[in-house]
Amino acid sequence: MPHLIAPSVLAANFGQLDHDVEMLNQSAADWIHVDVMDGRFVPNISFGFPVLQAIQKVAQKPLDVHLMIEHPELYIEQFRDGGADIISVHYEACPHLHRTLQQIKASGAKAGVALNPHTPVSLLSEVIQDIDVVILMSVNPGFGGQKFISNTYQKIKELKSLITAKESSCLIEIDGGVNVENAPLLLKAGADVLVAGSFVFNAQDPTQTIQDLKQISF
Ligand code: DX5
Ligand code: ZN
Numbered sequence: 415m416p417h418l419i420a421p422s423v424l425a426a427n428f429g430q431l432d433h434d435v436e437m438l439n440q441s442a443a444d445w446i447h448v449d450v451m452d453g454r455f456v457p458n459i460s461f462g463f464p465v466l467q468a469i470q471k472v473a474q475k476p477l478d479v480h481l482m483i484e485h486p487e488l489y490i491e492q493f494r495d496g497g498a499d500i501i502s503v504h505y506e507a508c509p510h511l512h513r514t515l516q517q518i519k520a521s522g523a524k525a526g527v528a529l530n531p532h533t534p535v536s537l538l539s540e541v542i543q544d545i546d547v548v549i550l551m552s553v554n555p556g557f558g559g560q561k562f563i564s565n566t567y568q569k570i571k572e573l574k575s576l577i578t579a580k581e582s583s584c585l586i587e588i589d590g591g592v593n594v595e596n597a598p599l600l601l602k603a604g605a606d607v608l609v610a611g612s613f614v615f616n617a618q619d620p621t622q623t624i625q626d627l628k629q630i631s632f
Contacts (some may be wrong), residue, residue: 470497502526552592562591
């Protein structure tokens, strides 16, 4: 499967959100990554349902919703109704992760689990067959524009081995500090989906930057 690119609208210009989402529609982006932060699970607040709905009105690509919130199980159906195609919850925020994954699937969305940089991949061994996508955080969640943590390469390899051993079809998504330099190495290690926020939206030509990430061969 060719790798997928998921630009994060966290780095978009919210004063012209329609314009930026339309740019993503016209670009080589595969998914639109939507970062929801509650100021509790992470030390930052981004946006909630009204902004998600505004994105959905314009978006012509799947919405990849990354919930950096406590108690995500209280809001799964609302995010699905707001247009989420993929809903990812944090391992660290879900004491009943298996139940929450079933809840996401019952809503009709694909189910994802995100792991903080310190959380070992092996903790997913009993649920990997229930997961559609694992997000490996390559920065500490909460902010765009942070420096990539290089231990991520090792985690990708471990996750790939786990997926193969358990015959799971789950995708590996990398989130944080992704750019055109580390992208080939991430793909070589086994990544399937690359999230990129500031690297895309701070670029002179975001459309071309998405194309550059999409065209990487390794
Ligand atoms: C971080 C978010 C990321 C962020 C990535 O908490 O989950 O999706 O938007 O931004 P960059 O690509 O700038 O690191
Ligand atoms: Zn994210």
